[in-house]
Amino acid sequence: MTLLSVERIEAAYGPAQALFGVTLDVAPGEVLALLGRNGMGKSTTIKVICRLLTASTGKVSLDGQDMAGWPSHRAARAGIGLVPEGRRVFPPLTVEENLTAAARPGDWTLATVSDLFPRLGERLGQRAASLSGGEQQMLAIGRALMTNPRLLILDEATEGLAPVVRQEIWAAIRRLKAETGLAILVVDKSLKELATVADRAVIIEGGRSRWAGDFAELTPTLTERYLGV
Ligand SMILES: Nc1ncnc2c1ncn2[C@@H]1O[C@H](COP(=O)(O)OP(=O)(O)O)[C@@H](O)[C@H]1O
Ligand SMILES: [Mg+2]
Known part of the structure; x- marks a missing residue:
């Protein structure tokens, strides 16, 4: 059973559309990496999930329950914990x-x-x-x-930090995965560290989901094409 399901969401900031069809899901206890270059729509997707921004089309559900119309505090109360950018x-x-x-x-x-x-x-x-x-x-x-x-969302939680502190944060994330049943949606630039925790990955480009699969299936061709690394 899926914990979080995001189906083909589109969203805009005023007249500027930022998401053109993002789809992803997170199972209980699973760690999903949301990948993509800067400006591709990762934080916007997270804002929609946390009900800080309303999608113009598409659907977000938690435990199969449609979150349309929920205020953001209801998303928090229902079990979505956000560590924003x-x-x-x-x-x-x-x-x-x-x-x-x-x-x-x-x-x-x-x-x-x-x-x-x-x-x-x-x-x-x-x-x-x-x-x-x-x-x-x-x-x-x-x-x-x-x-x-039940779902922790980490949006660039290690960005701009000294290497030693980054390591402490990654160690904590690994502990969360190993010792708790927490599902985690994580955005981060370090593929090397993500590889130690992520079960699956979704890549977005230009506000659209482009690839989804097991994290271990990410090839150099994919990371070069979509992430420039
Ligand atoms: N508050 C905002 N107002 C207008 N446009 C925004 C705002 N936040 C983000 N955008 C635009 O939406 C697009 C996606 O941004 P964002 O989701 O922050 O990307 P990412 O997190 O992948 O770097 C970008 O083109 C960005 O310029
Ligand atoms: Mg961002």
Whole structure:
């Protein structure tokens, strides 16, 4: 049974159409990599999934339930945890306040998030503004986990971070995959790291799905053609 299903969605920013037919699905416990060059529609697809932008046509469903008309908080309540592009934390609030503001009942608590990201556990009383970029990104992931989602969406979560911090974040993602039944939709530039966690991949180009398959089936021809690597 599919957890998330996105069927041929189209979407626009005012008069500027950005998506022309994106299709993908995520099964429970599965890690799906959403790939494509800059500006191809990855974040826009994510906005539609999280109900931050409404598709003009097509369908998004969660557990087979059509999400049309849902406000974004209903998508969150139904189990979609988003780590958006950029580091969205509340700078004046402490680490603990950032985490508990988003909390809903479940296995993810201050204790389990602190275990996943010890740097956060050591800084619960510190203001988010005083954290490094990497720590803020960990906090953004921690906030999404505190909602106890069934699907975690990571939009370029390692972008612009120092290599050592990137490694900590990838290690956490690998742990999430190995130790929890969380489904993950991940956008990232590092195919090498994605290969260690992703079960399947979808490639989009110009706002359209172009290829879908097992991550292991991604050939150099495909990555060169669609990703320029
Ligand atoms: N807020 C916005 N207003 C207008 N156009 C946008 C906005 N955000 C993205 N776009 C456009 O939509 C297209 C897809 O962008 P995006 O989904 O952010 O791509 P990606 O995440 O793959 O880099 C691009 O042409 C981009 O310029
Ligand atoms: Mg993007």
